[in-house]
Amino acid sequence: MEQNPHIAFLPCPGMGHLIPLVEFAKLLLHHHDFHITCIIPTTGSPSKAMKEVLQALPTSIDHVFLPPVSLEDLKGAKPGLQITLTMTRSLPSLRDVLTSLVATTRLVALVVDPFGIDALDVAKELNVSPYIFYPTNAMVLSLLLNSPKLDETVSCEYRDLPEPVKLPGCIPIPGRDLIDPMQDRTSEWYKMFLRTSKQMRLADGIVINTFMELDGNAITALEEETKNLSLYAIGPIIQSGSRNPVEGSDCLRWLNNQPSGSVLFVCFGSGGTLSYDQMNELALGLESSKQKFLWVVRSPNNELANAAYLADQTLDNNPLAFLPNGFIERTKEQGLVVPSWAPQAQVLSHNSTGGFLSHCGWNSTLESIMQGIPIIAWPLFAEQRMNAVLLTDDLQVALRPKANEKNLVDGEEIAKVINSLMVGEDGKKIRNRMKNLKIAAEKALSPNGSSTKALADLTSQWTNQPDF
Numbered sequence: 001m002e003q004n005p006h007i008a009f010l011p012c013p014g015m016g017h018l019i020p021l022v023e024f025a026k027l028l029l030h031h032h033d034f035h036i037t038c039i040i041p042t043t044g045s046p047s048k049a050m051k052e053v054l055q056a057l058p059t060s061i062d063h064v065f066l067p068p069v070s071l072e073d074l075k076g077a078k079p080g081l082q083i084t085l086t087m088t089r090s091l092p093s094l095r096d097v098l099t100s101l102v103a104t105t106r107l108v109a110l111v112v113d114p115f116g117i118d119a120l121d122v123a124k125e126l127n128v129s130p131y132i133f134y135p136t137n138a139m140v141l142s143l144l145l146n147s148p149k150l151d152e153t154v155s156c157e158y159r160d161l162p163e164p165v166k167l168p169g170c171i172p173i174p175g176r177d178l179i180d181p182m183q184d185r186t187s188e189w190y191k192m193f194l195r196t197s198k199q200m201r202l203a204d205g206i207v208i209n210t211f212m213e214l215d216g217n218a219i220t221a222l223e224e225e226t227k228n229l230s231l232y233a234i235g236p237i238i239q240s241g242s243r244n245p246v247e248g249s250d251c252l253r254w255l256n257n258q259p260s261g262s263v264l265f266v267c268f269g270s271g272g273t274l275s276y277d278q279m280n281e282l283a284l285g286l287e288s289s290k291q292k293f294l295w296v297v298r299s300p301n302n303e304l305a306n307a308a309y310l311a312d313q314t315l316d317n318n319p320l321a322f323l324p325n326g327f328i329e330r331t332k333e334q335g336l337v338v339p340s341w342a343p344q345a346q347v348l349s350h351n352s353t354g355g356f357l358s359h360c361g362w363n364s365t366l367e368s369i370m371q372g373i374p375i376i377a378w379p380l381f382a383e384q385r386m387n388a389v390l391l392t393d394d395l396q397v398a399l400r401p402k403a404n405e406k407n408l409v410d411g412e413e414i415a416k417v418i419n420s421l422m423v424g425e426d427g428k429k430i431r432n433r434m435k436n437l438k439i440a441a442e443k444a445l446s447p448n449g450s451s452t453k454a455l456a457d458l459t460s461q462w463t464n465q466p467d468f
C-alpha cells in the first residue's frame with residue numbers, strides 16, 4: 001500500500017470550478033507529500049480546455065474520467081441542474097473508484113465540489129473523511145447555510161422582498177441579487193439548493209477560496225454558527241501560468257504596444273453570453289468611450305446568460321460575425337477583439353491593463369484583486385450578482401452600470417461608466433482601494449498570513465490521521 005497520504009478530489013463539470021480545485025491541489029503539494037487523484041464526472045468527451053488543464057498537472061496529481069452519464073432527458077435544462085444531475089448520476093462509478101483507492105492507498109479525505117454534495121454520503125460509507133471545496137466567498141456560503149432558515153421565515157419570492165436580506169457579518173443583499181436557484185422557490189433547483197444546504201453539515205470541514213481581510217466578518221459569523229464544521233479560508237487561490245503558451249499570444253503582443261494602464265479588459269468568464277441587443281450596446285459603448293479595450297467576444301444567446309458554460313469554446317465558430325457592421329475596422333486603433341477565449345490571468349497581470357469589465361465570476365474577481373485591477377461589475381448568472389454587491393457596496397472596488405427599463409445596459413451608460421473607471425475621479429479612488437485589497441491578499445498568503453495558517457491547520461488534520 002502507498003504510504004503518502006492520498007486525497008481524492010471530485011470537481012464538477014465547468015472550468016470555473018475545475019481551475020480553482022486543481023490549483024488547490026497544487027498548493028497542497030507545496031505543503032506536504034500528498035498524492036492526489038482528481039475524479040472527474042463527464043457527459044461525453046472532455047473539452048480541449050479541460051484536457052489541457054489536466055495534462056499540465058504535476059505527476060503527484062492523477063486524474064480519472066468517470067464513464068459519461070446520459071443527460072438525454074434534460075435537454076434544455078439549466079446548466080446548474082445539468083451539473084447537479086451529472087454529479088448524482090456519477091455516484092455509482094465514483095463509489096467504484098473510491099473503493100479501489102481505499103484498498104490500495106492511504107486515502108485520508110475526499111474533497112468535493114458543492115454540486116457533488118451527495119458524494120459526502122459515499123465518503124462516509126467508506127470511512128473517508130468528507131470535505132467540501134467551496135469555490136466562492138463566505139457571503140454566498142452563509143446564504144447557502146442559512147437558506148433553510150430563510151425558507152421558514154420568508155413567505156414570498158425573495159426577489160419581491162421590500163427589504164434586502166441580512167446575513168450575519170454580511171452586507172445586506174437585495175432579493176433580486178440572490179443566487180439563481182433562490183429566484184424561483186417553486187423550482188426543482190431551489191429544492192436541490194435547500195437539500196445541499198442540509199447535506200453540507202455532513203462534511204468534516206469546508207475549504208473556502210477567500211481570505212480573512214476580504215470577508216472576515218462573514219467568516220467569523222459563520223464560525224460562530226457552525227461549531228461542528230471547521231472552516232478554512234485559504235484563498236485567494238488563482239490560476240497560475242498559462243495552460244497553452246501559444247494560445248492568446250496575439251493579444252499579449254497587442255498589449256505590449258499599448259500605454260501602461262490604458263486598456264479595459266472585457267470578458268464574461270468561461271461561458272457567459274449576452275443577448276444580441278446587449279452585445280450591440282456593449283460594442284457601441286466601448287467605441288464611444290474612446291478608451292482602449294481588449295474584448296473576448298462570444299456568440300450571443302437571447303435565452304440564457306450561461307448558454308456557453310458547459311460548451312467547448314473551440315466550437316464557437318465565428319462570434320465576431322455578430323458584431324455591428326464595420327465595428328472592427330472603425331476600432332482597429334482603439335481595441336482588439338478576440339474570439340471566445342483569452343489567457344485572462346496573463347492579460348490581467350499585463351502592465352497595459354488598467355480595468356476589467358467582468359461578469360464577477362469568483363475566479364475572475366480574485367484574479368483581478370491579485371493584480372490590483374478595478375472592476376466594472378456586469379453580473380450574469382449563478383452567484384455573480386452577490387459578488388457584484390460585495391465588490392461595489394461593501395469593498396467599493398467596482399462600479400456597476402445600470403440597466404434601462406428594457407433591462408438593457410445602453411451604450412451611453414456603458415461609455416459613462418468606462419470613462420469613470422479608466423480616467424475619472426471615482427476611478428482613482430476605486431483603483432486605490434483595489435491596490436490595498438491586493439496588498440491584503442498578499443499578506444493573507446504570506447508565511448504568517450491568515451490563509452497560510454488555515455492551510456497548515458487543514459493539512460495537519462489530514463496528515464495526523466491514524467494509520468489504518
Ligand code: UDP
Binds near residue numbers: 267269270360
Ligand atoms: N478564463 C480565461 N479566459 C477566458 C475566460 C475565462 O482564462 O477567456 C478563465 C478565468 O481566468 C477564470 C475562469 O476561466 O480562471 C473563469 O472562472 P470564473 O469563476 O470567473 O467564471 P465562470 O467561468 O465560472 O463563470
